[in-house]
Amino acid sequence: MAHTVKDKAKLLARVRRIRGQAEAVERALEQEIGCADVLMLVASMRGAINGLTAELMEDHIRHHVVNPDVEPDADRARGAAELIEVVRTYLK
Secondary structure (H helix, E strand, O other): OHHHHOOHHHHHHHHHHHHHHHHHHHHHHHOOOOHHHHHHHHHHHHHHHHHHHHHHHHHHHHHHHOOOOOOOOHHHHHHHHHHHHHHHHHOO
């Protein structure tokens, strides 16, 4: 995944935020706070992981399958753009 090198700082920042969220869940469980509050923390963490996953998948599609921004075949470009949109929607 050589293309992740150019976005390395941004990706690592996202991972560090997710780590912080996981630590918040751990603290909440240790402090025995209410289950609704723990579930909210977990939901926000899941959203952050889904966002990271969507970004990585989009980058993978653009760099290893087909980049719709530069693909000369209009049908392939449209298909790739649709796939990227499906991934974003699914992982929202």
